[in-house]
Amino acid sequence: MTSTNSTRSAVVIGAGQTGVTAALGLLDAGFEVTLYSDRDQRALRDDVPATGTALEFGETQQAEAALGLDTYTARAPRHTGLSVRIAGPEREELIAFDGHFEGYAGVAVDTRLKADERLTSFQGRGGRFVVEQVTPERLDSLAAAADLTLVATGRGGLSELFEVDPARSPYAAPQRSLLTVTVTGLGHDESVFAHRSRAGGAHSGFSIFADQGEGWWGPYLHKDAGPSWAFLGWARPGSEWEKRFAAADSAESALGIVRGLYRDYIDWDLPEVESARVITEDPHSWLKGAVRPVVRSGVGHTAGGHVVASLGDTSAAYDPIAGQGAQSGLIQAQRLVAAAAVHDGPFDERWISEQYRAFLAARGDAANRVTRLFLGDPEFADIGGQLFAAAAVQPRFASALVGLLHRPQPFLGVDSLAAAGDFITEVTGEDAAEVLARFQPAGRFERSAFNASLASA
Incomplete structure (x- = not known):
């Protein structure tokens, strides 16, 4: 990919994985690029927690490959499916299915x-990295001097330059409290979570409690420990889980809270959870907090009237329940780089707005809707009930449902129970009513018989 004008300049504010990916892509497209961060490279790697689990599927990997970047598919343990268990408000065990990624x-x-390795490549190829806290005033002067300015500072700070889109942001507050911890002590072979799937440790495990929240375990590549596992939990406001999550103050306490959660609520996975161990060399291997899902404008203006573009979490902050944040940010970055590389005119408000509208149409709007589906948004509650019930009795549909995490676009048209039925029929080749008529509550989920000593022998 080459630029028609190699003297064009770009500034990227924020050196997380999305910001540094965009900076590296623009550099390779012929731009002179300066990347700003409020932390130096070592601190970015070792003094902060990871921003979620950043689970990525095929479309995102294609975007990274299009930029010539490592997709980590040869280095990280692979997710080949998602195993789901759903319990009702009285803890009745209702729905169980295992969807394979096709x-x-x-x-x-x-x-x-990922950010550290890409930052090293960026500097090695001639990119300029500046450690500086960029204020709105400083951004004004930077944007005045650059042809293109991208703001990828996440949900705080400079994000206020970009107006909230009320039509795409239905929530006034976070929908979940979050807790995550990365652990070792478990392998990834078929003996791990074998009660959920024949794929064992190649499938991540998702458990949903109607009145409490959700818990997820999945294979992970940790910066120090290498192949490992990550837990990510979501607690509904006012729930018992929310009280428990709030007490976490270290990796050890976070893992203790997770073990207690599985003893008291999700005992079918307990042996694996009891075998997990904290990553002692990384005190930042855990995180708690809350995210208000919000979509902002793609265009902002500095005090001096200079145009800047939002990127990644600054554009759209997704609840991580459907894994859309990192995926959408990287796809957005690749699309921006590709468009900028062949554009000869100014990177003005019209150009930035056109790129953002195209991104929302291609990915953002669908990712937003799928996230709301998995959050149990009341607008999609009845639709979700049909889709999850169909997945419990039809393996092909189970794969299609979990496939929405990879490619959410098919859900854009599912806006009614009738449309949900059409989706089921289209995927399965069967009448949706006949599929749903076969549904029976699970009754009791299969329990784990995992034995850590045998698995490690």
Whole structure:
């Protein structure tokens, strides 16, 4: 990929995985690029927690490959499916299914590792890296001097330059409290989580409690420990889980809270969870917090009227329940780089707005809707009930449902129970009513018989 004008300049604010990916892509496209961060490279790698699990599927890996970047599919343990268990408000065990990823595999990579390696490449290829806290005033002067300015500072700080899109941001507050911890002590072979799937440790495990929240375990590539596992939990506001999550203050306490959660609520996975061990060399291997899902404008203006573009979490902050944040940010970065590389005119408000509208149409809007589906948004509650019930009795549909995490676009048209039925029929080749008529509550989920000593022998 080559630029028609190699003297064009770009500034990227924020050196997380999305910001540094965009900076490296623009550099390779012929731009003179300066990347700003409020932390130096070592601190970015070792003094902060990873921003979630950043699970990526096929479309995102294609975007990274299009930029000539490592997709980590040869280095990280692979996700080849998702195993789901759903319990009702009285803890009745209702729905169990295992969806296989068809034609792709997921990888969850420590965002600190990816950003660090790409930052090294960026500097090695001639990119300029500046450690500086960029204020709105400083951004004004930077944007005045650059042809293109991207803001990828996440959900805080400079994100206020970009107006919230109320039509795409239905929530006034976070929908979940979050807790995550990365662990070792488990392998990835078929003996791990064998009660959930014949694929064992190649499938991630998702458990949903109607009145409490959700828990997820998945294979992970940690920056220091290498192949490992990550837990990510979501607690509904006012729930018992929320109280428990709030007490976490270290990796050890976070893992203790997770073990207690599985003893008291999700005992079918307990042996694996009891075998998990904290990563002692990384005190930042855990994180708690909350995210208000919000979509902002793609265009902002500095005090001096200079145009800047939002990128990644600055554009759209997704609840991580459907894994759309990192995926959308990287796809957005690749699309921006590809468009900028062949554009001869100014990177003005019109150009930036056109790129953002195209991104929302191609990915962002669908990712937003799928996230709301998995959050149990009341607008999609009845639709979700049909889709999850169909997945429990029809393996092909189970794969299609979990496939929405990879490619969410098919869900854009599912806006009614009738449309949900059409989706089921289209995927399965059967009448949706006949599929749903076969559904029976699970009754009791299969329990794990995992034995850590045998697995490690």
